[in-house]
Amino acid sequence: MTSMxxxxxxxxxxxxxxxxxxxxxxxxxxxxxxIPVDPEAKAHMINDLKSWSRIYLLHPIRWFANLCLAFILVxxxxxxxxxxxxxxxxxxxxxxxxTWVSPEACYLIVRHICLGSNIVNFLVxxxxxPNISKSPLYxxxxxxxxxxxxxxxxxxxYNFVYDFHQAQGNHPNWVEQVQQRGVSFDAVQPVEVDIxxxxxxxxxxxxxxxxxxxKVFYSLLLTNREFERAVLSLQFDENFGCxxxxxxxxxxxxxxIINRHPLAPNSPFEAARDLLLHGVTTEYLHRYLELAKAASxxx
Numbered sequence: 001m002t003s004m005x006x007x008x009x010x011x012x013x014x015x016x017x018x019x020x021x022x023x024x025x026x027x028x029x030x031x032x033x034x035i036p037v038d039p040e041a042k043a044h045m046i047n048d049l050k051s052w053s054r055i056y057l058l059h060p061i062r063w064f065a066n067l068c069l070a071f072i073l074v075x076x077x078x079x080x081x082x083x084x085x086x087x088x089x090x091x092x093x094x095x096x097x098x099t100w101v102s103p104e105a106c107y108l109i110v111r112h113i114c115l116g117s118n119i120v121n122f123l124v125x126x127x128x129x130p131n132i133s134k135s136p137l138y139x140x141x142x143x144x145x146x147x148x149x150x151x152x153x154x155x156x157x158y159n160f161v162y163d164f165h166q167a168q169g170n171h172p173n174w175v176e177q178v179q180q181r182g183v184s185f186d187a188v189q190p191v192e193v194d195i196x197x198x199x200x201x202x203x204x205x206x207x208x209x210x211x212x213x214x215k216v217f218y219s220l221l222l223t224n225r226e227f228e229r230a231v232l233s234l235q236f237d238e239n240f241g242c243x244x245x246x247x248x249x250x251x252x253x254x255x256x257i258i259n260r261h262p263l264a265p266n267s268p269f270e271a272a273r274d275l276l277l278h279g280v281t282t283e284y285l286h287r288y289l290e291l292a293k294a295a296s297x298x299x
Contacts, residue, residue, distance in 0.1 A: 007033050013043035026050050035256055036287045041111060044104040045283070051102065054206035065212040066269050072219045073268070082223045086148055089221035093214060094146040103197040105207035106142050112279050113145075113153050114138050114191035115286045119240065120160050121187035122289060126247045128174035129167035133159065134187075141194045150218075154230050161239065175246055183247055185293035188286070207279075211272040219268070227268070234274040235262040237281045244285065248292060256284050 009015065009031065016024045030046050037045070048054070076082065097106050117135035124132045135156045139149050168174065205213075219227045237259040245251045258277045266274055 007031070008039060010039040010043040012040060013046060035284055036291060037283050038287055038290070041108065041283055044107050045280075048102065048104040048108065048207050051104075051204075051206045053102070053204050053209055058206065058209045058212070061209045061212050062272070065216050065272070068216045069219055069269060072216065073224075076219075076224055084223050084226065085221045086151055089217055090146045090148050090150065092217055092221075093150065094142055096214065096217075097142045097145070097210070098196075100202055101205045101210045102203055102207075103195050103199075105205065105210055107193055107195045108207055108279060110139050110142060110145065110193050110195065111191055112282055113149055114193070115282050116153060116157070118187055118189060118191065119244075119282070119285060119289070120156060122185070123160070123164065123240075123243050123247070125184045125187050126178050127164055127167060127243075128171035129163075132163045132167060135160070138191070140192055151226075154233050157233055157236065158229070161236065164243070178247055179249070183292075183296065185289065185296060188289045188293050208272060208276050211275050215268075215271050215275075231268045231271045231274075232262060232265050234271065234278045235259045235265055237278055238262070241281075241285065244289070250292075253284070253288055257281055 013030055015027050015030070018024075018027070026046050026049070030042060097109065114137075117137050120135040124130060124134050137149060137152055137156060139145055139147075171177070218230065222230070237257050238254075238261065241254045241257045245254060259274055259281060
């Protein structure tokens with residue numbers, strides 16, 4: 001990993017007085033920087049993880065969501081036709097997030113899509129062909145997600161991987177050329193997220209519980225092919241890690257990638273957990289690039 005600046009805890013996370021006889025595990029996890037994460041994002045992540053919703057509601061919600069998913073998948077296999085409704089899916093998702101999901105989880109979802117665009121654009125800037133289409137997807141609020149953001153996020157990923165593959169074939173010496181001209185970190189920029197953090201009794205669901213319920217919407221309102229493609233995309237984390245490591249010539253951080261082996265895809269019933277891991281891995285990767293950018297500026 002690159003050298004780390006001193007960690008400054010975010011005021012968004014309230015630390016308890018430390019008790020050596022009864023340490024608070026979440027506080028220790030927040031302060032530990034073995035795997036660097038943006039302090040503000042990490043504050044929201046741990047506040048989300050220790051919420052009562054995740055403790056008491058996640059498992060019942062997972063059982064219910066998987067029963068619904070099984071019914072939908074069987075139904076859509078036996079019906080003689082397929083249907084999709086992007087408009088309804090994205091607007092229902094935005095309403096669901098604004099109405100039932102905690103502000104911390106909403107922040108992390110919107111931020112995730114922006115980080116994904118930064119990573120794609122970093123790879124384009126430093127890849128075999130800088131003329132590959134970049135990602136323009138930078139939502140700032142939950143309302144922005146209603147504009148087909150989730151579907152666009154998946155399409156940008158797949159189209160980038162396809163274009164990147166084509167460009168590698170046309171420019172077989174691209175890695176050496178990048179090393180000669182130097183790595184550009186211009187695409188690694190701070191993201192702006194505008195979330196209403198007003199506490200209301202109904203905005204209670206943690207991130208993983210919300211994803212469990214949302215996967216039911218996703219499976220219902222996409223075709224089987226589109227839903228299958230969305231699930232498979234979660235295991236492209238290893239591919240993106242390899243792309244970044246080829247550019248930076250640093251493979252030391254790749255062990256933190258958990259979603260691996262797209263040739264052995266997970267079940268769609270594990271999609272919510274895989275999506276949570278995908279979000280965490282994206283945070284790790286983006287922070288790695290931020291630290292590499294800072295080290296490059298100091299060199």
